[in-house]
Amino acid sequence: MTKPSLSDLLKRAAERDREAFRLLYAAIGPxxxxxxxxxxxxxxxxxxxxxxxxxxxxRRADRYDAGRASAETxxxxxxxxxxxxSLRHRRVVEADQRDPQFVPDPPESLDAVVDAxxxxxxxxxxxxxxxxxQREVLVQSFYEALSYPEIAEREGVALGTVKSxxxxxxxxxxxxxxxxxxx
Amino acid sequence: xxxxTHHLPEDWLIAYAGGGLTExxxxxxxxxLTLCPACRQTLxxxxxxxxxxxxxxxxxxxxxxxxxxxxxxxxxxAPEPPAPVDAVLPWPVLRFxxxxxxxxxxxxxxxxxxxxxxxxxxxxxxRLIRMRAGARMPHRHEGxxxxxxxxxxxxxxxxxxxRGDATVYAPDxxxxxxxxxxxxxxxxxxxxxxxxxxVEGRLFGPLARLLFRI
Ligand SMILES: [Zn+2]
Numbered sequence: 542m543t544k545p546s547l548s549d550l551l552k553r554a555a556e557r558d559r560e561a562f563r564l565l566y567a568a569i570g571p572x573x574x575x576x577x578x579x580x581x582x583x584x585x586x587x588x589x590x591x592x593x594x595x596x597x598x599x600r601r602a603d604r605y606d607a608g609r610a611s612a613e614t615x616x617x618x619x620x621x622x623x624x625x626x627s628l629r630h631r632r633v634v635e636a637d638q639r640d641p642q643f644v645p646d647p648p649e650s651l652d653a654v655v656d657a658x659x660x661x662x663x664x665x666x667x668x669x670x671x672x673x674x675q676r677e678v679l680v681q682s683f684y685e686a687l688s689y690p691e692i693a694e695r696e697g698v699a700l701g702t703v704k705s706x707x708x709x710x711x712x713x714x715x716x717x718x719x720x721x722x723x724x
Numbered sequence: 725x726x727x728x729t730h731h732l733p734e735d736w737l738i739a740y741a742g743g744g745l746t747e748x749x750x751x752x753x754x755x756x757l758t759l760c761p762a763c764r765q766t767l768x769x770x771x772x773x774x775x776x777x778x779x780x781x782x783x784x785x786x787x788x789x790x791x792x793x794x795x796x797x798x799x800x801x802a803p804e805p806p807a808p809v810d811a812v813l814p815w816p817v818l819r820f821x822x823x824x825x826x827x828x829x830x831x832x833x834x835x836x837x838x839x840x841x842x843x844x845x846x847x848x849x850x851r852l853i854r855m856r857a858g859a860r861m862p863h864r865h866e867g868x869x870x871x872x873x874x875x876x877x878x879x880x881x882x883x884x885x886x887r888g889d890a891t892v893y894a895p896d897x898x899x900x901x902x903x904x905x906x907x908x909x910x911x912x913x914x915x916x917x918x919x920x921x922x923v924e925g926r927l928f929g930p931l932a933r934l935l936f937r938i
Pocket of ligand 1: 728730731732756760762763764890
């Protein structure tokens with residue numbers, strides 16, 4: 542029997558399946574904590590935030606949309622928001638589909654439903670193909686939540702260089718994704 | 725309505741994906757994302773990349789954690805506050821300002837009124853601006869100015885802006901701003917002026933304020 546995927550486990554958790562939630566916790570909990578610990582550098586707090594993240598995952602599981610993001614990424618956004626909330630004492634402001642002003646996706650993008658899971662895997666692989674300097678900017682801006690001026694200072698390069706590296710890295714990611722989308 | 729044609733720079737979306745923006749910047753980004761399916765697509769890629777970069781390393785969980793968590797699954801959740809509704813303002817703005825009708829507009833200059841948003845955590849000057857239909861307001865940028873058009877629109881030397889369009893003006897690339905508000909309706913926008921705090925403490929502050937009360 543193959544291991545159930547994260548997105549299967551999430552779907553079952555949405556149906557209030559506690560056993561699925563246990564498996565989900567074991568599958569993703571250590572990586573959630575790895576991320577939280579890197580940001581807060583304090584074992585007890587990291588454990589506490591990780592618990593809150595997983596509790597939120599349980600409560601919001603029915604809002605997960607597999608066409609929009611991989612399960613891993615959806616859980617990551619919850620962890621990211623919780624970290625910002627706990628460490629910076631503010632909430633991440635997000636677009637919300639329930640907002641009456643929310644402009645829905647155009648119908649053509651619904652026809653070409655992306656497999657978010659596959660896309661996530663390709664992005665992971667594409668990241669490894671980026672030139673070192675470009676990847677480094679992405680990693681520092683993501684990983685350490687450093688601002689571009691902070692990265693520029695650390696790397697000893699101009700702010701404009703950091704921004705253009707970030708944009709180049711991103712364009713490269715997109716190009717790699719687009720190339721692989723072709724039949 | 726038509727989709728926005730002026731988008732957020734990708735480096736803003738990358739920083740947003742990693743959780744690196746200030747709260748005031750998040751308001752600008754989330755407002756545009758509410759109105760722009762294209763930038764939501766870009767953000768989806770940035771978030772996948774962020775997740776795959778950031779959730780690689782594992783940290784061992786406290787062995788007692790799972791039981792503690794399972795015991796909390798049935799805990800009642802605090803009810804969410806009732807969702808606000810406004811015909812113009814998206815939630816990322818609305819939750820700070822309340823409905824558009826009845827805003828305590830302050831006169832900022834000829835044809836311009838504004839309301840400061842309460843920003844307790846970063847102290848960046850985020851403002852709802854109302855500009856009179858047909859007004860012309862040339863000014864200079866001493867620092868970053870970003871924002872999203874919420875109603876009406878304008879033309880300037882960089883293009884035509886309408887509801888949903890994002891503006892990110894840097895002083896080096898967009899030093900001047902010859903804003904001509906469209907004639908058909910007042911223009912409402914959310915604007916983050918990162919220079920204001922700096923400008924006011926400097927020599928050119930009073931001059932800049934006289935010119936446009938920024
Ligand atoms: Zn956009």
